[in-house]
Structures are given as structure tokens and as C-alpha cells.
Amino acid sequence: MAKMNLLQAINNALITVMEQDERVMVFGEDVGHFGGVFRATSNLQQQFGKGRCFNTPLTEQGIIGFANGLASQGSVPVAEIQFGDYIFPAFDQIVNETAKFRYRSGGQFSCGTLTIRTPYGGGIAGGLYHSQSPEAFFAHCPGLKIVVPRNPYQAKGLLLASIRDDNPVLFMEPKRLYRASVSDVPEEDYELPLGKADIVQEGKDITLLGWGAQIEILQKAAEMALEDGVSCEIIDLRSILPWDAETVAESVMKTGRLLINHEAPQTGGFASEIAATIQEKCFLYLESPIARVCGLDTPYPLAHEKEYMPDQYKTYEAIKRTLKY
């Protein structure tokens, strides 16, 4: 065990897998010598050489196009998109290419070895273009896996599993947590399962569901609710696609209530998919409507960032409304 923050856990996972597998290559804007603008790829070029860890020109569509080709050749690319907000120039390469490569070729070729890492999320005074949470844009795209860790331990185990998984994975890192705290992370190799939600806290009155940095928010809200005597079950979805509907449904059948929290705008956010699925699976168990506590349906503002955020207070109030329904 070592104390690591989330960035160090990511860096450690990359070193772990690069030491084992020569085919792993890490690249993106500024990831080479400099180690990335957040320093997630620090020292990789020094340790593994310029051939395996390198800067690319400034072109996200190029980075992912290149990565798709590299993956289909049999290498194991771990491509970084500097901010989640800048992943959209690569949207075509991801949605029309990465995700459909295997299907269209009848399984002859695939981008299964590809992992795309990108920091996402707000709360860092980043305004419109350094705060977005784009997971839902990709969750509508069959063929991709989407994974979001909530802390350093989860980050290392999920990233190792993502890189080794034989499917393309979009690995979204909650950048507000990068240096927020350190926790115990095993120095040895381990994996955490993809497609499996994690019950962070058991409870009986309501299920609170989220991912990434919002788990902290749910925990704070649950504490506030506990003072009112409300017992919350907290689930970290961890994988957005494919997602673990079974664990969520089981929890909701127990608690009878569901609240989903994410930072992205509400309309068309991934909470809508969860709500639509769970109202179907748990129709007779639901004691109140499924609540969504999300970002507003606006671009991510700067001056009003605090007001925009689906924070613990909004969550706590929604818990109360749901229980009173």
C-alpha cells in the first residue's frame, strides 16, 4: 500500500501496464517529456522511451484516428484527450469508427485494445470549456465502454481493467479529484471489474446513484439526511456503458426510491436512461418518482458555477421531496 492521489494512481497504473506489455503506447497533447498538463503521464517517456510515450500534434481527431489504426494493428494505445471538453473533434472517429470497427468487419478487425483517457467535470472555475461532463454523448453509442473512477484506488484498478479489456474504453477522470486527497492504493497489480456498480453505502429508505466526483456529494447529502433519520443507500455506477442495471434495480426494489445525480445537463443526461430503465424494471416497487439532480440545461457557466452545480444541498432537498412524496 502507498498513499497516492488520483493522478498518482493513474500514473502508477500506466507504469504497471507499460512494464508488462511492450505493446502499450501512451500519447496525446503534451503527454511526452512534460508528462501531460495534469502530469498523469509523468516520467513515462523518460522510462519507456519516445517511441512508447509521445506528444502528438494538436488534433484530437488525429489522436483518436491514429489510435484506432494503432489498435487495429494490435498495439495497445492509451490516448489522452487533454480535456473532456475537447473530445468533440474526435467524435466521428469515436462514434463512427472506434465503436463500429468490430461490428462492421464481422469481428475481423477491432479497436478493442484502445483506451481513451480524459479529465472531465467542473468545480474548478473552468467555465464552458474546462468543465463539461460528456459521458451521455457517448452512452448512446453501442460498442463503447465508459468507465469513471471515484477515488485513487478505484482509478488504478479500473484503469488497468480498461486497458486490458478487449473493447474500446472511454476512461473519464474526475479532474476536480486529481489532487483533492490521497488514499491507500496497492502498489501491486489489481483490477476492478467493468460493468459492475459498487455499493458504497448500504441503506434502506432511498437509493442515491452517481459516479465520479459526485459520489462525494451523495455522501455529504446522505449525512445530512441521516440527521433526519433517513437511511440512504449509495451506489457508484462506475461503468456508464454497459451499465449495471441489475444492481441498481435490486437496490431500488429494496428502498423503493431512487435519486440520480450527475453534473451534466439534465436533458438527455445519463440519468434519463437510468430512470427510464428503472421505472420499467421496478414499476411496482417505486413509492415516488425517480428524482434527477443534475446540471442545468445550459452551457457550464463561470460566475454562477456554484449555483449550477448539483451539490449536496440540492441533493438533500431532493431526498426530502422524494421521501415526502
Added chain:
Amino acid sequence: MAKMNLLQAINNALITVMEQDERVMVFGEDVGHFGGVFRATSNLQQQFGKGRCFNTPLTEQGIIGFANGLASQGSVPVAEIQFGDYIFPAFDQIVNETAKFRYRSGGQFSCGTLTIRTPYGGGIAGGLYHSQSPEAFFAHCPGLKIVVPRNPYQAKGLLLASIRDDNPVLFMEPKRLYRASVSDVPEEDYELPLGKADIVQEGKDITLLGWGAQIEILQKAAEMALEDGVSCEIIDLRSILPWDAETVAESVMKTGRLLINHEAPQTGGFASEIAATIQEKCFLYLESPIARVCGLDTPYPLAHEKEYMPDQYKTYEAIKRTLKY
């Protein structure tokens, strides 16, 4: 009144607005002299000159980037993306630029005059890349309007309203209907409202909700259900963003049941947003879970296209399941 198919109705709308407003310019791949691969822009170059109707180089990101600039300058661009499947290279220009232009500049600049036209949808033996229905990818993006007509009459009225609306509109044309049939379309100018759903058929047992070419499917399914004595209310959403939750909720409060049909894959499709919203607004009125009849969560296949489609038979069976719940 004249008999027009959907393409002619679009062409007629374009002529109508180009005659009135010199600022309107129509462009895209092959839209010039040739009139577009579907011929929606036939004769526009001949009538209005090469300055106002022209071919662009083959670059969707360029087309929308150019259109954004042109709109912010005060012209009225109507840009064509040749197939909805090829809109993704322009995703960044649409999601990060078009949609956020007004907000980020405090309303000083905007792309309000922009309309993006694109054919979408399957059922034409198009396989993965000539069949997609990408509306949900854009429905998660505040700042856009998304409009889908279901027939020639709707097409002309909604397109005229979209071009004149002071917000960027993604206008999605169900290409399977382009030449499917002709109907009466006024030769004079008229508009149909954006953001307003249209009740196509009143009924009392269940609400069937869809848009574009799927309305026909809903009608066929409703006919089948009618033989069982089931009375269906059919709503054409028409605007996906912002969408008319009020009309839908009112209908569901009356019928107690809701089925949503779209061609796009189910997970993260726009039906999920509708279901999430309506289960909240109509919780106490719902007599059975909201049903979704959608495309499978796979890329759009060719050999199994028929099996993939959310057709009238699947819809009819889902109506029965919902009523029996």
C-alpha cells in the same frame, strides 16, 4: 395547394425563403449545380446564383464552421449535411460552437440564423452509415433546437419556421419518406410552430409518441390495436429540443399509459428523456411502465435491417403488453 412529396416541399420552402430574404444562403456537398444527392436543392443555384447556393469542399466540420461564421455575421445559412451519419465530424462545431455562441458572448454574437438540414433514418438498405438517427446525440446539448417533420406539409411549415427562428436549428429529414408519397402542400408561405407537439390522433387507452417516419409505424400499430378495441392517442413530438412535455404529460394523464418509439438505439435515445420526465410529471397517473420500442443497442445492420427496425409489429406487441400490465 399543390401535390408535393417531402423533397419537393423542402425545395419549395427553400425557394420561398430565398425569394424573400437575400441573406439566405444554401450550401453543402453537391447542393449546387446538381441540386444535392437527393435533389432537395434542385434549381436553387440556377435561380439564385452561385453566390447563394453552392457546393462546398467535402468537409462537414468545415461546412458547419463556415456556417457558424456566416450566421454570426448576420447572413442566414441553410447548410446541408449529406447524410445524418456524416454529421459527426461537425460535432465539435455544433456542440461547442453553434450551441454555445450566444451564451458565451452574453448574447453579443449568435448563430441564431443557422439551420442545418440533414436526411436521417433507416429502412433504405443503407447499413451502418446511411441509416443512423442521431437526434439524441444533439438533444443533450442546450442551445440547439431539433426539429423533425413527418410529412410534406409539416416539412414545409416547420422548415420555414426553423430558418426564421432566431436559434440554430438542426432540421432532420426522414429520408425514407422523401419520395414515399405526395400530399397537399400550400404553395403560399406558412409556418408551423417549433417546440409544439402535434396530436395526430386522439385516443383514450394509451399514448403513442414518436417523430418523423415512425409516426406512420405508430399509425399502423394503432390500427392493429384498434381491432382489439384499444384506442390509441398518437402524438408527433415534432420538436425534440426543446420538447413539448406539457402536451405529452396531459395526454398521459388522460390515457395512463405511454409508449415511445424511435429508430435510434434504445440506450441513451431520446425516449429515455421522455420516460424520465413523464414518470416524474405523471407518476400517480401511470397504470403501467412507460414502454420504449426502439432500435437495438447495436450499430445499424444491413442484412438484419428488418429485424432491427422498431416496426408496427413490435409496437403493437408492446401496446398489448402495456395494456395487460
Added chain:
Amino acid sequence: MQDRNHLARVSTTHKVHVIENGLIDIPMLQILQPDGSVHKEAVAPELDQDTATKMYNTMAYIRVLDERMVAAQRQGRISFYLASTGEEAAAVGSAAALSDDDMIMSQYREQGALAYRGYTTEQFMNQMFSNEKDPNKGRQMPIHYGDKPLNFMTISSPLGTQIPQASGYAYGQKMAGKDAVTICYFGEGAASEGDFHAGLNMAAVLNCPAIFFCRNNGYAISTPADEQFAGDGIASRGLGYGIKTIRVDGNDILAVYAATKLAREIALKDECPVLIEAMTYRLAAHSTSDDPTGYRSREEEDKWRAKDPIQRMEKWLESKGWFDEKAAQKLLDKTRQDVLAAVKQAEKIDVPPIEDIVNDVYSEVPWHLKDQLEQLKSHIRQYPDVYPKTSGRIK
């Protein structure tokens, strides 16, 4: 730390110099004269009779295949086809200069390269009829071939996407120590996509052994080249990326062969990309969905019909004493019959089983797709007549 000097190569001037079109001459390599004889300043590439015959036969084969499949589409037997008539030399000549280990990433009009690699008529048909023998499992429209054993990447309709992919593939080949390159074909239209820029620039900076082969055939559907770009073709862009560039007469198979052979040598030896621009003309309609009479003249087409690449090679073969007219005629006849037989055969074969609707989305079928498949199967069982292609085979 290394000092960087991005001015290292720059000289100064004190009057405003405007750099513009025409400053640099990018000539087009032509080895065969239109009459099939070798230009006197030119040296024909070394080609043995077998290879030359194979090249010729492949072009002749593709001409017939294209003809027949356009006809099959008109008869409604397939939904779509896309011919390469007039451009056969570009695909075949370049493919002949490659090694079988080289990866081919094509746009969609390079059936000649695939045939040269050994794809059979039956294989072409299986793809076009979306039957269960198509290794791509019938998922894409006709002409989206792909074959792993032949190192021919499955074609994807979105234009230009294969360009940066080729850079990545070539980089992987280099890192894996392979003695192989990636060739990437695309049209002058596709070269307008942002992916072209990204792919070529990355290949240059990251030293990828890739050959970027542009078929400049004058049109992108209805859009003529002069509405596609204003520079000196696509070749003039090579300089901007610092990529070695060759322009070649795409209707001269010897020139295409020579250029590609040299490009491959450079790419491997110098670990760098090479750009080839092949000047040719799309004599065919864009596809069976297109009618070019709406946007170009018969006269224009005729000028290019006169530059036919197959006839040009034929004359050269004749001059070498390598052309056997009877054998050639026999091959044409046999190909026509083969194609017809293969069509009949392929259309009888079932579509892939319904399970393939959910296979290959992921490496394993996840829970939600298993559910969706089960629902679909029981639905098909309920309505067998509605889904005749699959209902008979569902247990």
C-alpha cells in the same frame, strides 16, 4: 535541455514576398505514352512477364466485374454498386508494387487492389449479397469489403477516417519491427476532410511508414475538382507537411507501379510517409445511385475514354510480345460467366443467423444485448412471415 529553434531553416527578406500558386512545378510521372510505347526519357520498371500479366488480367477482370455488377444492380439483384472504370491502373498498379504483408486501407473504389491480392469472385459476391459467407457478416452495404487474411482493412463509408488510422497502423508496424508499410487510398474529395490534415501531419511528425495514395479523379460525386481545392492538386499539400511527394499519371500502370515501388522503399528505409497523387478520371458514375449526365459533358468523358489504362497496358504488353489476345478474350468470357454463376450462387446463400445482430458489438455479448436478442427472437417466432430471412432458422 535541448535548445529549439523554429527559425533554423528560415532566411530573411526585406521586401514583401508573396508565395503563390505556380511557384513550384509538380510534374506528373508518365512512363507509357498513350500509344503504349515507353517515353524515350523514361525507364520502364523491372517487371517480369508473370507479374505484368497478372496486373493486366486484374484490370481486365475488374472492368468486367464492374460492368456486370452495375447490371446486376439495375436488375435489382443488389442494392448498390460502385464501379472503378477508367481508374483500374491506379489501384492495380499500386497494389502490385506492395508486399502481401503491407496493410491496405482503401476508400471504396480500389477493388482492383483487393482483386490483385487474391480476392475471388465468390468472395466479392458474398460481401455484396450480405450472406453468411461474408467475413464481415453482411453488416455493411455492398462494396464494403474487408479481409483480414489478405491484410485488407474492412472499408468504412465515412470518408477520410482511414487516413489518420493508416498513420497509426504504420506506426504500430514500425514499433513491432515489421518490414511492412500501410497504404491508404482516398479520393481528392476525401482529402478535404479534417482527418486528411491530421493523418498526414501526424505521419510526418511521428515518422510513420505509410503511403498516402490519392486518386485525383476529377470529381467527388458531382463536385468537380476546381470546386474542391484551389491549390495545385493534392500533391502541393505534401510540401506543407514536409512529406515526400510524387505525382503520377494514374492511367499509366507502369508509372503508378514505379512510383509506388519507390514510395515503399523510401517509407521503409527512411521511416517516413510518402504521398502519391495519381491523376485519373472517374469514367463511371459515382455509384449506381448517381447519374453524371446532370453535371458533366459526354465530350469530357470521351477525352478520358481515349486514355483508357487497360488499352494502354495492352499495347505495351503487345510491344513486349507478352500479350496473348486469345487468352485475354477467353479470360473476359470466363470472368463474365464466373461472375454470373457467382451471383446466382451467392444470392441463394442465407443471410447470417439472427444472433449476428448482436455479436461483435462487444467482444462478448453483454446482458442488455442478450435480453434484446431474446426478445427479438421470440418476436420473430410470433411473426415469422414478417421476417422471412431469419424466421426459418430460429429455434
Added chain:
Amino acid sequence: MQDRNHLARVSTTHKVHVIENGLIDIPMLQILQPDGSVHKEAVAPELDQDTATKMYNTMAYIRVLDERMVAAQRQGRISFYLASTGEEAAAVGSAAALSDDDMIMSQYREQGALAYRGYTTEQFMNQMFSNEKDPNKGRQMPIHYGDKPLNFMTISSPLGTQIPQASGYAYGQKMAGKDAVTICYFGEGAASEGDFHAGLNMAAVLNCPAIFFCRNNGYAISTPADEQFAGDGIASRGLGYGIKTIRVDGNDILAVYAATKLAREIALKDECPVLIEAMTYRLAAHSTSDDPTGYRSREEEDKWRAKDPIQRMEKWLESKGWFDEKAAQKLLDKTRQDVLAAVKQAEKIDVPPIEDIVNDVYSEVPWHLKDQLEQLKSHIRQYPDVYPKTSGRIK
């Protein structure tokens, strides 16, 4: 129907010609020698004393503004800043050559152009403090200025997106019969984006009167130019698009001015784009979030410090007898005080009212945003201490 001939300009060759780097010389225009005197072969552009002084003062102003705001960021008064130290001549010299009707689309390091247009210290501050006097309503990070009356498009962080937009804007100006161009600034890093390719190619084909002004300052954050491209800078790409191109010493304000002036004339007269590559160096850190010591040497920076554009212009002004040292010093002192005062003033001003969180998403606030606003307001009323910036002002 018009006959098209995409070979019209192509000559033939019969030996393989490989076109490569070094074939064409793209020299850099320099008018002022480093000592501030005019090169003997050069002709200084016509500039009256007022304009020259305004240019100098703007550069000096920006130098101070940058210095002070970096300090303000260190003190935690603003969250972010991005200085243009060493690159002032590129922005100011080009802006000075424009007409006020010309639209400026900048990347983010062209505060010099904005100041030249007349943006005041107070206006700069209002944006950086996201207060309610910012016409952009405090929605973006500091330095994302935008001002409609000054024809300065609001800056957007995604790189390169403004490039095709500039083509479109310029096309619109032309169609509307305006005697104006659009200038579009970007870095050599942003020039790797697909949007660069799309924007320049479209401008060339569609005859857009736009000036594409690339600041090649050697770095994109930590990535040096030689890991960004392998060609001869960005200028060498101009040829590929058939765009007239000028390379200029970005630290020589007279050269920048002369080049931009000519580019503007060409753009308007010939209805076409012009590409300018200004060779300069980012002496500043990329932004206040960056520390360049991790990726470049002090020595390298020092070489460029010696090429300071402000000093170079100062010497030239002196030689013309136009430099008033006292006035210059006074201006610096006054600017420092003004900036400090403006900071103090701006940070006192409220953020925009909470209603602005939903305004401007659409031209009118739609039903769902009205609902969301109402919910938000009642929530803030319930927790006034959690949202101190807005709670006091909600009725």
C-alpha cells in the same frame, strides 16, 4: 456544359520526381534590424507619428497589463491569466493595419489587437472578474474577451474552431457588399486541427476575403514546433491551398504592419484569403497554469528576450525623433496605477444576476429553463449562505 480539366496546369515528367522539403524558399520579411534601423533593402511602411505612437503605446500597455495580471493571478485575485509577452508586435502590428470594420477573430493571445481597437483597462477587468459589467456576462474564464461594438468576436477556448468561422464571416461580408475583411489569429499548434484545413481550403475555393494570421511562437504549451509539424512552418501549407502567403518576422512591428496591410489589400481586391505566418516566440509561460522550466531552457528564452519587439520599435521611434522617453515612462506608471485601480474596482462589482444563468441559451428562455430557474431561486433562498454571490439579490 463546361468541360473540366483537372490536369490543365500539370506538366509531365518521365523520371520519378520526388517533391520534398527545401524545394521552395519561404523567406521571412524583416524591415527593422534588431538595432531598430531600417534594413537598407527595405522600405518602411508609411506610418504617421500618431499611428506609430499608438502602436508603440499599445505594446507597452499590454506588456504592463500582462505583468500585472500574472501578479494578480498569483495573489489569487483572478483564477487564470495568459500573457503575450514577446509577441506584442504580432497582434498590435496586424491590428494597426486593419480598418475598424474588419472583424477580428482571435485565439486568446491577441489582447494587443483588442487594446489597439480601444478596449479599456476597465473593460479588460470586467471580463476577467466575471462581473456584471462584462458584456459576455461572466460566463467564460478570464481572457475570453469579446466586444461587438469593436468588431472583436468573443473568444472560444476550443482551438481552431474560429478558422472556418472566419471563412464564413468573410464570405458574408463579401456577399453583403462590405468593404471589410475578417482576420483570424491562431497559433502554430492550433494549425494542426482539422478545422484549420477545412477553413483554409474553403476560404480559397469560395474566395473569402480573410486574413489567416498564424503566430508561430515555437510552442503549444510544452510541445515544441518540431513535434507539431515537419514542413517549413505553417507558411508552406499556403501553397497547398493555393493561398497567397507571406512569412514575416513577428517581432518586427513594421514588417507585421506592412505584411498585413498588403494582405488586406489583396484580400479585398482579389476577393481571396491571404495567409500570414509571423515568426515569434512565446516568452511567457503558456498561461498561469504552466511552468515552462519543465520543457525549455533559460538560454533559449534569453535569445528571444534579446529580440524584444518593443525595444526594437522604440529604437526606430528614437531614430525618427518620435520617441519621448518621459512620456513613455509616465504612460507605464499610469498604466500600472490604472490597472491596480481597475482591479480593485472590478472585483467589487457583483457577478451578473442569477437570471443570467439561463439567459442567452436561446433567444428566449424556454419553459424548461424557466422551471429550472424558479427551482434554483427558491433553493438559493433556502440556503443563502451557500450561494453568497447571488443570494443577496434574489427577490
